[in-house]
Amino acid sequence: xxxxxxxxxxxxxxxxxxxxxxxxxxxxxxxxxxxxxxxxxxxxxxxxxxxxxxxxxxxxxxxxxxxxxxxxxxxxxxxxxxxxxxxxxxxxxxxxxxxxxxxxxxxxxxxxxxxxxxxxxxxxxxxxxxxxxxxxxxxxxxxxxxxxxxxxxxxxxxxxxxxxxxxxxxxxxxxxxxxxxxxxxxxxxxxxxxxxxxxxxxxxxxxxxxxxxxxxxxxxxxxxxxxxxxxxxxxxxxxxxxxxxxxxxxxxxxxxxxxxxxxxxxxxxxxxxxxxxxxxxxxxxxxxxxxxxxxxxxxxxxxxxxxxxxxxxxxxxxxxxxxxxxxxxxxxxxxxxxxxxxxxxxxxxxxxxxxxxxxxxxxxxxxxxxxxxxxxxxxxxxxxxxxxxxxxxxxxx
Numbered sequence: 001x002x003x004x005x006x007x008x009x010x011x012x013x014x015x016x017x018x019x020x021x022x023x024x025x026x027x028x029x030x031x032x033x034x035x036x037x038x039x040x041x042x043x044x045x046x047x048x049x050x051x052x053x054x055x056x057x058x059x060x061x062x063x064x065x066x067x068x069x070x071x072x073x074x075x076x077x078x079x080x081x082x083x084x085x086x087x088x089x090x091x092x093x094x095x096x097x098x099x100x101x102x103x104x105x106x107x108x109x110x111x112x113x114x115x116x117x118x119x120x121x122x123x124x125x126x127x128x129x130x131x132x133x134x135x136x137x138x139x140x141x142x143x144x145x146x147x148x149x150x151x152x153x154x155x156x157x158x159x160x161x162x163x164x165x166x167x168x169x170x171x172x173x174x175x176x177x178x179x180x181x182x183x184x185x186x187x188x189x190x191x192x193x194x195x196x197x198x199x200x201x202x203x204x205x206x207x208x209x210x211x212x213x214x215x216x217x218x219x220x221x222x223x224x225x226x227x228x229x230x231x232x233x234x235x236x237x238x239x240x241x242x243x244x245x246x247x248x249x250x251x252x253x254x255x256x257x258x259x260x261x262x263x264x265x266x267x268x269x270x271x272x273x274x275x276x277x278x279x280x281x282x283x284x285x286x287x288x289x290x291x292x293x294x295x296x297x298x299x300x301x302x303x304x305x306x307x308x309x310x311x312x313x314x315x316x317x318x319x320x321x322x323x324x325x326x327x328x329x330x331x332x333x334x335x336x337x338x339x340x341x342x343x344x345x346x347x348x349x350x351x352x353x354x355x356x357x358x359x360x361x362x363x364x365x366x367x368x369x370x371x372x373x374x375x376x377x378x379x380x381x382x383x384x385x386x387x388x389x390x391x392x393x394x395x396x397x
Contacts (some may be wrong), residue, residue: 027099028106028115047080065138065339073112074332075137076101077130079121082146082169085272085294091117094144100144101168108378109329111336113141123149127156134161138336141328142167147203148240153313164335166345170208172324174332177210177268179355180322184288184310186360189308190265196251196284197221198260200298201271202230207244209268214247215349221248224257224271251377258282266299267291269298270304277303288312292322319366326355326372330381332340338386338395346386354384 038046039237043049057063065071080094081087098115101106106115114137118129126149130140140163150167157165166172186191195216198203199206202225211222216385223230223244230237230245232252237245253260257275261267262282269291275298280289289304292314297304304311312320331351335343358370358380370377389395 003233010177011109023096026171028103029094032300033126042328047309050324063096064135068111070136071136071138071335072110073114074139074141074336075116075133076105076113076131076141076143077116077118077126077133078124078142078144079118080144081268082150084146089118089144101141104325105329105332107142107329108372109333109382111329111332111377121149123152123156125372126153127160130157131160137163138339139164139166139332141332142169144169145204147207148238150204151207151240155392158342164332164340165345166328166331167192167204167325168328170204171212171348172327172331173292173322174207174208174212175327175352176322176324177209177292178349178352178382179326180290180312180320180369181213181218181266181288182216182352182356183359183363184312185364187363187365187368188286188309190286193217193219195219195288196263197266197268198257198264199268199270200226200273200275202244203270203271204240205270206268208242209270210244210248212348212352214316216352219265220248220250222251222260224260229253229260254374265300269293269303272296273298275299277306277391279302280307283307290322310368312369317375320369321372322369323372326377327351327381328369330354330378331385333378334382334385335389337382338389339397340389340394341386341396342394344388344392344394346392347385347394352386354380 036042050072050162053067078094078098079090082090083089083094083097094117095115098117102113102115105111118126120126145153154165154167182192197213199210202223206223210221210223230241231249232245236245258279263280264283265284266288272293280299280303286309287307288310289299289301290312294314297313301311301313312322314322358376359367
């Protein structure tokens with residue numbers, strides 16, 4: 001059934017109508033940062049004055065960061081193949097989400113962002129297109145590109161570009177999840193190294209979370225896809241899943257998600273679907289449940305609270321929302337502030353530690369992660385990322 005579109009004369013009291021009313025005409029615009037009030041202003045902002053700046057940049061290319069918007073501007077790039085919970089809806093239908101991402105960059109990180117929806121899905125096409133667009137931007141945020149292509153696209157762009165390239169569906173989710181897990185362990189008096197986690201979902205987010213949890217010192221982690229636990233003995237694994245199988249599941253668990261969850265300390269859901277209550281009941285006492293599927297968590301919080309000490313979701317109407325907006329604005333703001341050549345694993349871990357630290361003195365089981373509207377978040381992440389970039393020799397200023 002086609003979505004109902006409202007007209008200008010319809011009421012916006014109804015929440016659905018209010019959504020369309022808010023989106024009419026788009027959610028963003030481009031504004032000048034300098035005035036053009038008279039011929040003198042025009043001669044400075046455009047011809048003939050602009051020619052001097054162009055010539056200077058031609059002679060010293062690095063000046064582009066000082067005299068254009070490049071140093072504080074990110075391209076938000078998608079092909080529309082994995083949009084939110086909507087899946088492959090194409091580039092045009094993805095634009096409302098990309099606009100939303102762009103305004104979050106600005107509001108929470110002070111970073112300018114431009115939505116770019118590409119009408120192509122081939123890895124080579126996307127990589128070549130972004131490489132050719134890159135001179136206009138200080139960084140590239142890859143968004144809503146389906147796995148496993150997203151892994152290769154990010155890797156190849158990182159190899160070819162000297163600006164930060166960051167697939168937020170992977171790393172943003174992993175950073176916020178890791179921060180929440182650190183604080184969940186802290187508030188319950190546990191050590192991350194003693195925990196065994198199970199991740200439901202072996203796509204972009206699930207793989208990235210697994211890698212970051214390993215870097216954060218998790219005791220053990222198993223990743224599950226539709227066919228069950230991803231382990232070394234399976235012969236049906238993609239290259240990406242085979243790599244994660246070699247790194248995870250030290251306990252050698254096989255079988256289904258239910259098998260993996262038996263006695264597990266942590267459930268992390270990034271897959272959708274539903275985990276039956278009787279399976280949740282087999283988890284370790286005082287477990288953590290991070291059920292992040294939207295709009296329907298894999299384990300409803302009401303069920304999770306019967307067994308878990310800490311419960312988090314991806315929704316804003318429950319405590320402990322695992323929301324990428326806690327990460328990506330500050331990560332890019334920090335990387336751009338020092339003109340970093342890339343975003344490293346160390347910078348991501350620094351972001352997670354900073355994010356966890358924002359509420360370190362306020363921890364309760366209902367508050368292991370700050371609100372997206374906590375004004376301390378972006379500055380803390382920005383500082384930590386910039387410092388990590390300098391420490392790793394990735395900063396250029």
